[in-house]
Amino acid sequence: MKCPRCVQRIHRAAASCPHCGFTLADADARFGAEEVHIRSLTDSAGILRRGDRPRVEAAMEKITRRFPQLFVAIYTGSLGEVANIRQFGFWLLNRSAFEDVPVQKPNEAGILITIDPESKAAGMVFGYLLDPFLEESDTFDCLSRAHAYWLEGRYADGIVRVLHHLDGILCKRSRQARRDPEHFQRKVVLPAQMGDLVRRIRAGHHPSPEEQETEEVRR
Amino acid sequence: MKFLPATLAAVFLTATATALEEPALPTWHGKERAELEAKGWIPGALLLSHDPIPDEPAKPEPLQVEQPKPGEIAGDLKPSPEIAEKFLPAYFAERPKNFLVDPQGLLNPSDYRDRLSFLNYHASDSSIDLFVYVIGGDQEIPSAVREEEMIERFFTEGRPAAIVYYYLGAPQRSVVYLSPSITTSVSAAEQRRALESSVMQAFEKTKPSEQFEKFLVQMSIRIYWMERMLAGETAAASTPSIIATAGAGHAKSAKLIWLQALALKALIPATILFGAFLTALGFHHWLRLRARYRFPEFEVEPRLGGAHAAGVGAVISFASAALPPASQRDQVPDYLRRA
Numbered sequence: 001m002k003c004p005r006c007v008q009r010i011h012r013a014a015a016s017c018p019h020c021g022f023t024l025a026d027a028d029a030r031f032g033a034e035e036v037h038i039r040s041l042t043d044s045a046g047i048l049r050r051g052d053r054p055r056v057e058a059a060m061e062k063i064t065r066r067f068p069q070l071f072v073a074i075y076t077g078s079l080g081e082v083a084n085i086r087q088f089g090f091w092l093l094n095r096s097a098f099e100d101v102p103v104q105k106p107n108e109a110g111i112l113i114t115i116d117p118e119s120k121a122a123g124m125v126f127g128y129l130l131d132p133f134l135e136e137s138d139t140f141d142c143l144s145r146a147h148a149y150w151l152e153g154r155y156a157d158g159i160v161r162v163l164h165h166l167d168g169i170l171c172k173r174s175r176q177a178r179r180d181p182e183h184f185q186r187k188v189v190l191p192a193q194m195g196d197l198v199r200r201i202r203a204g205h206h207p208s209p210e211e212q213e214t215e216e217v218r219r
Numbered sequence: 220m221k222f223l224p225a226t227l228a229a230v231f232l233t234a235t236a237t238a239l240e241e242p243a244l245p246t247w248h249g250k251e252r253a254e255l256e257a258k259g260w261i262p263g264a265l266l267l268s269h270d271p272i273p274d275e276p277a278k279p280e281p282l283q284v285e286q287p288k289p290g291e292i293a294g295d296l297k298p299s300p301e302i303a304e305k306f307l308p309a310y311f312a313e314r315p316k317n318f319l320v321d322p323q324g325l326l327n328p329s330d331y332r333d334r335l336s337f338l339n340y341h342a343s344d345s346s347i348d349l350f351v352y353v354i355g356g357d358q359e360i361p362s363a364v365r366e367e368e369m370i371e372r373f374f375t376e377g378r379p380a381a382i383v384y385y386y387l388g389a390p391q392r393s394v395v396y397l398s399p400s401i402t403t404s405v406s407a408a409e410q411r412r413a414l415e416s417s418v419m420q421a422f423e424k425t426k427p428s429e430q431f432e433k434f435l436v437q438m439s440i441r442i443y444w445m446e447r448m449l450a451g452e453t454a455a456a457s458t459p460s461i462i463a464t465a466g467a468g469h470a471k472s473a474k475l476i477w478l479q480a481l482a483l484k485a486l487i488p489a490t491i492l493f494g495a496f497l498t499a500l501g502f503h504h505w506l507r508l509r510a511r512y513r514f515p516e517f518e519v520e521p522r523l524g525g526a527h528a529a530g531v532g533a534v535i536s537f538a539s540a541a542l543p544p545a546s547q548r549d550q551v552p553d554y555l556r557r558a
């Protein structure tokens with residue numbers, strides 16, 4: 001887990017980045033603190049051609065169908081000189097309300113791909129549901145599949161490739177999680193605090209409720 | 220312009236007619252000829268005269284070759300004696316117990332055993348049995364015996380069979396009959412071809428016992444093709460190749476037949492297995508396409524004040540076609556990049 005601003009590693013429950021102090025409030029200050037209503041495929045930059053939209057939507061739909069908990073959102077837009085695509089993605093997934101995504105699917109289950117054709121950069125952000133299952137390297141693998149297409153300006157082809165590869169990675173992670181859920185749980189569960197440890201040791205010396213009842217009956 | 224083609228045609232025809240005229244032959248001038256005769260030699264005089272060539276040897280007298288004896292002339296076999304009456308019941312009284320019928324003992328015991336074992340093997344491998352009556356090369360079946368009637372009586376019931384009257388040492392006299400159950404399915408032409416090819420194979424050898432062996436092997440192969448015809452399959456065009464390979468000897472042919480039969484038997488199970496495998500593969504693929512994947516939901520502490528997400532993934536730049544994607548992975552902190 002890395003900070004969107006300083007790209008340094010942060011711990012599991014950091015309220016702010018221990019290196020640069022970044023929080024969502026900083027992003028709010030830059031992009032706005034209000035909720036944003038957008039559709040899951042928003043092409044603000046206008047990079048998708050007429051026939052491209054159905055193909056991209058079909059690829060998004062495929063992931064939604066195979067992974068009923070998840071949804072995919074794509075945003076293309078020019079972020080300007082001052083904006084950082086990493087911070088923007090982080091902010092957008094936290095502040096947006098996707099109009100065409102069912103309400104039972106919160107943004108925690110979302111995967112957002114942001115493309116800025118002006119600065120020629122793309123990024124991927126995912127919600128807390130996928131936090132234990134996706135690594136930064138996985139997202140880089142997906143994005144690098146589209147690199148050749150995006151260089152040529154074939155954005156839809158690139159997006160389809162990204163989603164296809166993402167589909168494969170998610171299938172693999174899902175199977176791994178079914179086999180060994182503890183492995184992934186360990187990634188997100190907070191390490192035991194000293195107080196918890198002492199409490200558990202003491203609890204081991206105390207009689208269980210059943211034993212206590214038995215002793216009371218004897219008396 | 221319109222007379223041009225006619226003019227060209229006329230010129231062409233005239234030129235052709237002129238070319239077709241033969242030039243006149245050269246003639247001697249009297250003086251030149253006299254000079255050459257005086258020298259004693261005229262070029263070409265030998266070829267152009269009808270005089271006998273000097274010093275030519277006389278024609279040799281034709282060689283005196285002994286005339287062939289009547290017995291040595293092919294096809295001059297005179298079927299003399301009829302089969303002795305004492306053997307007739309063993310031949311024609313009942314349906315034969317063995318596939319090889321030789322009551323006269325024309326085959327020596329070793330050959331008899333080998334041929335019988337081959338016929339037994341054929342019967343175990345084929346649905347059409349092969350019964351062979353061995354008769355002497357110069358013998359005749361008595362006219363009282365009516366072969367067709369006998370075959371109808373003995374071979375109407377039971378497994379289909381091909382019955383061969385084989386004349387030992389004279390395979391060209393052999394006759395083949397089919398049991399009534401398959402006569403309609405296998406044409407007379409096919410029967411004739413089977414017999415002809417078997418006789419041809421037999422004639423590759425000179426010894427009667429070897430001829431008999433070759434005959435049986437080829438007949439067995441042809442029966443295999445009849446069997447295929449019965450099963451509704453067209454006789455394959457590869458028949459000649461089978462005939463050709465039959466010359467490699469009894470063991471090889473038997474092995475070939477066995478392999479063909481094995482391949483034929485294994486074809487259907489193999490096809491079924493392959494089909495089942497493809498179906499299973501398709502079904503597996505279909506299941507995988509329809510599969511729904513779920514992730515276990517764990518309690519995750521929010522980070523950086525984000526209520527829904529803080530899983531910041533990779534950022535990639537696609538500004539340069541010269542650099543690989545890995546080199547364009549954006550890992551630069553915001554404040555450094557802006558500086």
